[in-house]
Amino acid sequence: MANWVARSLLKGIRTTRWPAQPETTPGVTPGRPEPAWREDAERVASICPTAALKADALGVAVEFAGCVHCQRCRTGTEALPWRADFEWAAGTDTAQAALPARFRHALHVRYLDAGACGGCMGEARLIDAPPYNLHRFGIFITATPRDADVLLIAGPVTEAMRVPLLRTYEAMPEPKRVVAMGVCAINGGVFGESFASAGGASALVPVDVVIPGCPPPPLAIVHGLLLAVGRAKPAALEEAP
Ligand code: SF4
Ligand code: SF4
Incomplete structure (x- = not known):
């Protein structure tokens, strides 16, 4: 028991401080695509397997509730900006x-x-x-x-x-x-x-x-x-x- 307490004190608190403080540990979230202006919006939107990306006059819009995180819009010529948040509910x-x-x-x-x-x-x-x-x-x-x-x-x-x-x-x-x-x-x-x-x-x-x-x-x-x-x-x- 004493060893367990001493080990805990030495290691410190490992629990995230979120939501009192931002949580920025790498890997804590896969992130999400952000809407962006693209001239080839139709082409970019067409790569999404669930139609979560939509082309409109302002570029590519994102309906995140339909995103299955396939990552197709994360790399290559179709890449959109991604943000590393997780407060999605x-x-x-x-x-x-x-x-x-x-x-x-x-x-x-x-x-x-x-x-x-x-x-x-x-x-x-x-x-x-x-x-x-x-x-x-x-x-x-x-x-x-x-x-x-x-x-x-x-x-x-x-x-x-x-x-x-x-x-x-x-x-x-x-x-x-x-x-x-x-x-x-x-x-x-x-x-x-x-x-x-x-x-x-x-x-x-x-x-x-x-x-x-x-x-x-x-x-x-x-x-x-x-x-x-x-x-x-x-x-x-x-x-x-
Ligand atoms: S990650 Fe995949 S499912 Fe999500 S918006 Fe991009 S292409 Fe669509
Ligand atoms: S992880 Fe599995 S159950 Fe959850 S949303 Fe994706 S496919 Fe569906």
Whole structure:
């Protein structure tokens, strides 16, 4: 025990100071493309596999909620400027208000893997690891929906996960909020809508907060949870140059 305490004192605090201070550690985010003036905007926009890039009179606009981070617009002659932020979460058009103030320091979150590839859940598993330490905000992961205030969904909602999603949502007490994590949960992502995929969580339950990315990095997920309790400002996801 004494050794453990001494080692901790020697190593110092390893948890990010964000959001009190900016987090600029290399690799903490893959970044995101920025809108830019381009004469060949049509050509640049055409390389995006999900139509997240749009050509208009002002150049190339970015609808980040559709970006699957394929990196095609990061290099080569189509390269757009990228910025290294991660505060990507935003409210939806049908979002309810943030949870009441009593949830600000005591929030319970239930994960739901609704057919995700593993990427989003892999990042989500890191949010309570020492570098990010979700617990410092009073946010905890719970195994039962009956204790959950927020449902954090990944994946496009496969046919097999329709009923589990609905039952999980119904089992949660009011007030509750739903956060869609990753492009698949927002709009189906590369899976889209089909006989096997609902094309995103909003097809079945009301989604309050979306966290773009494929997958979103851990701090983007934390930002989305803070937004659900009114402790963070939303990002603007659709931008024009
Ligand atoms: S990184 Fe995103 S915006 Fe750029 S081409 Fe890929 S999906 Fe489209
Ligand atoms: S958004 Fe990307 S990482 Fe997340 S489940 Fe979909 S494909 Fe996987």
